[in-house]
Amino acid sequence: MSKHTQSKPESQSLMHDQRKRRIVADVATYVLLGVLAVVWLFPIVWIFLESFNKNPAPYQNTFFPTQFSFDNYTGLFTQRNVLDFPRMFMNTFIIAIFVCLISVFFVLSVAYVMSRMRFRGRRAFMNFVLIIGMFPGIMSVVAIYFILKAMGLTSDGMTTLALILVYSAGTGAGFYVMKGYMDTIPTSLDEAAMLDGCTRWQVFTKIIIPISRPMIVYQAIVGFLTPWLDFVMAKVIARTQDNYTASLGLWLMLDKEYINNWFGRFAAASVIISIPIAILFIVMQRFYQESMAGSVKG
Structure with a gap:
């Protein structure tokens, strides 16, 4: 006791x-x-x-x-004869929208092929892309510039198109994350759909894409932010202020010629640039949550 x-x-x-x-x-x-x-x-x-x-x-x-x-906000949009920030902002927005759409399509297509199809050289291609991805993209800046110059895409009127091509052309190589997600989707769904008469394209658009919506949201955010935040490639290709992106405009505001009068506007521009990013995250998060809820129910 x-x-x-x-x-x-x-x-x-x-x-x-x-x-x-x-x-x-x-x-x-x-x-x-x-x-x-x-x-x-x-x-x-x-x-x-x-x-x-x-x-x-x-x-x-x-x-x-x-x-x-x-x-600072009013001067940023009214004194366009000094630094035309609204034009720079619109250039960046147009480039980011197109790159977002193209990159999503490229990554989805390459990931679907690598995940669902078997062909000669598939594994060698995947290993090659993996090795190439280990090198920083800045190594190819000079080569890309001379290729664009040879194609006549470095002139003033073609800079926006050149930046869209540069940012979106290699996005298909970033298929590994999307492929890993597609590998988790049972192939029995593809086989059942094809037995019902669906083509590869119908399987891709009606089955794979709806199930892969969480990863599509992720890729859309990455595709939008890449040109929105990039400085190096835009600085190499854009030669005049008419073709500058927002990041180049911010950089120019801190130049010794403008900093004394434009530092406050630099802060205002930083706030304005963050607004589309915040809106994108809020909107995409809602779609991500809805798609995850649907996949759990399924």
Whole structure:
């Protein structure tokens, strides 16, 4: 009886110690997450406040602005004779839309072929693409420029088309993630559809594409962000301000010729550029959740 009464307080003390350790671990985790959230959000808050700064100069006495106005936003869209940011923004938007659509189609097509079809040289091709993908894309910038120049695509009127071709031409090589997803789709669905009279194209469009919607969302985001955030390729191909993309416009605003008057507008342009990205993520996340819910139900 005495042993039983002694073991009960010991077990209660052990449970109490475990609870204290769990609470300490939870508090430490939340503190760390809070610090990381502050570190992550601080630059965003600063650039957002700086976009409303009445003083457009980069060097100020206070870290945060003390006077606020909409002059940076209005000047960004009205003083187009100095830096035509609306045109740069529209150039980037057009390129990003076309690249998004083309890259989704290319990746879906190549992934479907690699996942569902068997032919001679298939594995050699996949290994070749995997090895080529290990090299940074910047290595081919000079070669791409001279190829485009030989094709007459580096002139002012052809820069947008050249950038669309450059960004979308090699997207099919990024099929590995999509192929891995398609490999999880049972081939019995393809066989059943073909027994019912469906062609390869009908299997691809009516079965594979609807099931692969989560990965389509992922590829659409990647395809949109690639030209939206790129600087190197756009800097090499675009030669005049009329053909500049938004990233080149931001870079130009920080040049010593413009920075004293355009630093506040640089912050405003940064905020404006982030809006389409945020909208894309919000819209695509909804489609991603709906497709995942449908796949779980199925």
